[in-house]
Amino acid sequence: MKNKSALLFLVVALTSLLLGILFGLLASLQYINSDFLKEYIAFNKMRPFHVTTVVSWIVLCAIGSIYFFITHLEKHTLYSQRLVKVHFIVFLLTGVGIYISFFLGKMEGREYLAYSPILTIPILLGWVLFGINYFKTITKKISEWPVYYWMWGTGIVFMIYHLCEAHLWVFPYFREHFIKDISVQWKSYGSFVGSWNMLVYGTAIYVMAKIKNDKGSTKNKTVFFFYFLGLTNLMFGWAHHTYLIPTQPWVRYVAYAISMTEWIVLGHIIYSWIKSLSKEQKDKYNMAYKFLKAADFWVFINIILALLFSIPAINYFTHGTHITVAHSMGTTIGINTTILLASLFFITQNISPNYKATPSFLTKNYYIFNISLFLFFSTLIYAGIKRSNWMYFSKDVPFSKMQDELHTTYIAFFVFGLCLVFSITSLSIVLLKRLMKALKGKYNFE
């Protein structure tokens, strides 16, 4: 392989995944034992490590996959090899900078983007470089683009916009008005997730089209209808986060109307694809297929949950409870991570088609991953119901007592999290080994 930058992104992404789940596990221990690591790295410092690292996994894996697909499989000549290297170095150095600032306790940002706002500048620069390289590389007429080119392009542009929007609080005009400030903050987060979903779902559609060897289905009216529905959701469907904030009611009406159509979009596409695949195609890319099938299951589970809590009367009881966490874990692990693991299995199979995998080992971990995630998810739903009950029907019970009553639930949460970490680590190590071999030039892949 001449250009290995895409693989570098993927290796760092997998490393981030391993680190991120480790931080998550350590943070969850603090729910069981409040003194655990409290003196060294209390929960308020541990959580940003976990969140930043797992978000990096999603974003870096999507970027690496896109670079790989457009150069190695679509055979486009990258507009600039230098830009992709600069992009990688900028992101890597910024990541190191963020970790250093976290270790030093310099966290001046907000939830999900806890690092000092100044570090957003190189992150934005990286996205702009990626955008330039992407759009300059995809030189064909826009009207001929398959839907995944649109999705990736949209994801890049909206990532840049919403990353800026998430930092509008640095301006006094926003910061001084609390309701506007918190609304814009959560608007940007909702759309930020929508933007990375564009990158991840575009990747899912690409991998599906390649496995099926059918480009036609990525240009038809139906997929474009769903793409635009997803985009509408990204733009206007964020307000279910803020139903209970005293914002203007019309904002909430819009969000309620648009609701959570995004999940139906992906669910429909994956379901139709699975139905149309032949046995040979399923067997050829066995693990990639399995993970995309798992993503379909998680889309289905999350559709039910998301559609339910997009109804304000239900949202009233679920908002601010662990049910919201179940939704975010269900989507980031169940949907995003399974799609990205499918993408990585697809990529590594293209790099090393003769690699002797141990199917039973991978399959075993695939099942451990899905079963433990389901139990992890169910535990959060249960904890959410208990918390909601406390909030609305046991007002006089102190918060600490409610937390103590959830202690066993938190232990179960930790145990299922541990199983999840075990399976993700096992799968990631297999993928990392293959990627490292490719980086060292042990595979003759162009």
Next chain:
Amino acid sequence: MIYLNQFFGSMINNGNKNILVLLTLVTAFCVYNLIIYTHNDRENPIRLESDALRGQQLWQNNNCWSCHQVYGLGGYLGPDLTNIYSIPNKGPQYIKAFLNSGVKSMPKFDFSDTEKDDIVAYLKYIDSTGYYPNYDAKFKATGWVELKYKNEK
């Protein structure tokens, strides 16, 4: 009108319908954002003052959102603090006593008296903007929930 039809018709014929839809959505998005960024309809008319702004920055610098929520948004290890300022038997002294206590999962902070005042000022401001949990909710058959707001105009 005929020219417009011809123009859009030719675009559609050339397979650019997608671009047209995209432009329409982006235009609506720009208008929508402009309204969100500029409207203060439901806003408490009083802006955060300097002490509350310092409190807000302390809240961020110490990642209070990691464990605590405001309007149900934030972490789950600690309680929601939207109305901690006005809840009976709690209020400013309770907040100040808690800040450096290091009880349970709460980190052992070392806030000065001025910093404690600033955090209290910030929480007082948040409290003035509304209720959470909002017990004055009316449920509609459509699934909609009507909420009672503070400072309703």
